[in-house]
Amino acid sequence: MPQASARMSGSARASRRRLSPAGLFGLIAVVLALPVAMMLLMASGTGTATERLWPDPRLLSCLLTGSFAALLSAWLFALQPREVAVRLFAASGLATYGFCLGAAVFLLPVDLSPETLAQAGMLNVFAASGFGLAMIALFALYPRPLRSSRWIIGTSVIIFPIWTLMGWFGPFEPFVEIHRITLVEMAVILLLAGVQVRAARHDPVDRAIALWLGASVIIGAGGFIALVALPSALLKAPFIAHEYGFGLFSIIYAALTVALLRYRVFGLGRWAFQLLFLAAAVLSVLLIDGVMIVWLALDPARATGITLLLIALTYLPARNYLWVKLVGRRQKDEAELFRAVADVALAPTATERIEAWRQLLTQTFAPLSIMPAPIEVGDVVIDEEGRSLLVPGSDGLPRLAMRDPHAGRSLFSPTDARMVSEMLALITYLSEARGAYDRGVASERARIAQDIHDNIGAQLLTALHASGGERKNELIRETIGDLRDVIRNADAEEQSLATLLADLRIETADRVELAGLTLTWESADFPAIQPRRDTLRALRSFVREAVSNTLRHAEASHIAIVVTARGKQLSLEIIDDGKGFDAAIARAGHGLGNMRGRIEGLGGSFALVSGSDGTSISARLPLTP
Known part of the structure; x- marks a missing residue:
């Protein structure tokens, strides 16, 4: 008993000592900020105001990219420390922080010893290799573990560390070899992103996440490969300084944060294609503009004008076509949709209304299933990260739950929820209008009945008591006239x-x-x-x-x-x-x-x-x- 009590007491003390997510993130942020602050102080100089040195923009790019990646991954780690994917994300953020700060050391305007520069170079090389290794493991496991994930991770853990050690301690130029290592790692990451998209093709939630990550990797990793890693691996000058190229990794980190938090998953697929189209537009403008200037020897102003014209004539129509093919669904014609909604509202019986409503939802969204909703909702609600749409009951219609729209190939979006809400509002409006019409018909029938009883009946009674044939005929003619007036509901003269x-x-x-x-x-x-x-x-x-x-x-x-x-x-x-x-x-x-x-x-x-x-x-x- 004393031992059990001691264990419980120790557990309680450990629980009290455990930091909250905010406290853990704050502690990590302080630790990460100290080296950055010291380097900024060293880079800004200590002379007078006229002699003060401003940090090199490349150094600022390194510090900003490293800090951004480290803080994002640290924040997510503080929120979900037990998730394997989050741990790998945090490891990659720490590695990015390391290789960015290692590169920044070489840009400090101070004299540093060869040993310090060697250590900074080793940090840059090994952290860059570690970043790629962590990303490979992450994309092998997220959004869903691939069948060969263990083999992929095990092979990478063996190959890339050995290659990095050989690159640093072997007969190679370390800073050239690390670009080759990074090039291969980035290619593997791109390949894994594509495999994840294919593996998740039957799961709309994972597919949306995979598309989002794939798009960010194509832009971030693909951009770094094209602008920095590939030219450097081929012993060519990179298109941009590699310190600026680090900024492309920020795109990957921002996208990974959104995906790991599973924020608005139902919109990630559309965002992915929008991101790719935006990148394609920028790349198209740069390529065409470059061709106009270099090959056709046009002045920049004329080249830019022709480029924009070509983009308007070719790229924009192609983009719209691809958007419809890849993302868009055939929208129901507004007139056709209104007729279908009116058929629901004006169906003669409750059973026919319910059947027409289910049929309309099926034709509009093509869900894999429509069933009674498990809970009562006051408004249209997106559930299960977009896989389900809960539709409230309204005007005699039952509450329903649709699942996996468009035959399971997509997710419900806020646009879909708004459409269903508008359809329900229109059904309610038409039902109320129909009720008012029915009440008007009933009122008119009652009025006709009253007119027949009061007017026609009174005149016929008078004709019955009339003794003369001519008078009787006159009363009957007047009665027929009144009867016609009742039937036609004709307004008399003033x-x-x-x-x-x-x-x-x-x-x-x-x-x-x-x-x-x-x-x-x-x-x-x-x-x-x-x-x-x-x-x-x-x-x-x-x-x-x-x-x-x-x-x-x-x-x-x-x-x-x-x-x-x-x-x-x-x-x-x-x-x-x-x-x-x-x-x-x-x-x-x-x-x-x-x-x-x-x-x-x-x-x-x-x-x-x-x-x-x-x-x-x-x-x-x-x-x-």
């Missing part, structure tokens, strides 16, 4: 309130007289206000339906109609001396319900009082136009 009331008075008097009843009509002068058509229609229907109810059911002998106006409000009351009825039961019928609905629908009020001595129905309507 009619004033006074004219309408006069027509209603004559019509009601004829109906009452034919039924053997007497009528009293009281109305006053009305203001010169033109009410809305629906107000006039409601007023006509109210009078016709109320009189029809009296003629059918009341067994009355007298009807009184009183019409008054107070301000901008019309009051209408219809009273009979019939037997009355139970108002609670009568309200369940269509007639009174329609009357109330029409009046209250226009902002008016409706009242009904019925007893043994008769019935009173009153309404108040606004007269505002």
Whole structure:
């Protein structure tokens, strides 16, 4: 027990002593910054302001490249110290730091001993070889371990260190031989990057990472080979100073950091091709411009103009063609897409809507699978580093999860997510519009039913009670005319309130007289206000339906109609001396319900009082136009 307690206590102390990622990175950064700061102080001199020396730009390039690579790799190592790929990345960053600082020593404006220069040269040579070795191991294992990774790493560990030792201690010129070693290492790295792209062709995530790394290696390592390593290995002058060429490694380190962090993996494939196209454009301009100046002996201004013209005529169309072939997918025509979305929104049944929605997603993205989403999401979400797209449920549509778009050859991107969001928003909009249309149709059907019941029914009842054949025929013709008006929903000509009331008075008097009843009509002068058509229609229907109810059911002998106006409000009351009825039961019928609905629908009020001595129905309507 005491031993176990001691072990636990020691473990606890070790845990407390362990640095946080920020603390570890800060410590490494301080250690890395000290040599750089000392070299900058040595390079800037200590004289007066007029005698102060400014560092050689080549020295600054070495220090910046070495610091950038070391700090990036140290930061990633502090975050993920247990990852094998991250450890190899950190080793390569430390090696880059070493060969950059070793090269910078030779650019210091101070007298150094031969032993110091020899040590700096050894650091430069062995660190450069170590950089290539670490990168070979990294690309053999990432983004996925190659089948022959152990053989590749084992062979490299044997060959390149021995070659480096022979180059430094053997009968070779060390600084020439190291360029040959670097040339071979870079070629192996390029080859491994291509093998990784092929090995990951069936995994869209690894394929995107491999394409991204391959593009960065082609530009960084390929550029260093073409501009520095190859000419130096052939004992030719490099196109640029090798200290400036070190800056190309920054591209590889930036790309590796993004890939190892797996930042926005779904966009790496597209970024890779964009990076390659950009590099191709720069290289094309330089090559064509050089040919124009050297071979055709054109002046620089004219050569640049012709170069840009040739680029516009040849490179840009070729780039667009390659982009569509390598990256782009055939986009659905906007009109076709709108029709497909409309088919989803306007499908007659819920089952057909769901099926149309799944079919639209399949045709647009060609995923390997569409299944119910495992979780509820409020918006379209890219999941599994771009392999899945979670689609929320909306307007009766189920939530779905699409996986591996374009038959597994690519990843979902933010553009895809935005497209699905816009499709869902359009479906919702069209569904709401369809709902409004359906409500309008239902309202119009109800209005037609009310018109048929109130107007047509009232006139047919009048015709039924008419004794004379000519009068009966006249009422039937009027009824047919009203029926046509209802069917066609034709708007009548403008009619004033006074004219309408006069027509209603004559019509009601004829109906009452034919039924053997007497009528009293009281109305006053009305203001010169033109009410809305629906107000006039409601007023006509109210009078016709109320009189029809009296003629059918009341067994009355007298009807009184009183019409008054107070301000901008019309009051209408219809009273009979019939037997009355139970108002609670009568309200369940269509007639009174329609009357109330029409009046209250226009902002008016409706009242009904019925007893043994008769019935009173009153309404108040606004007269505002």
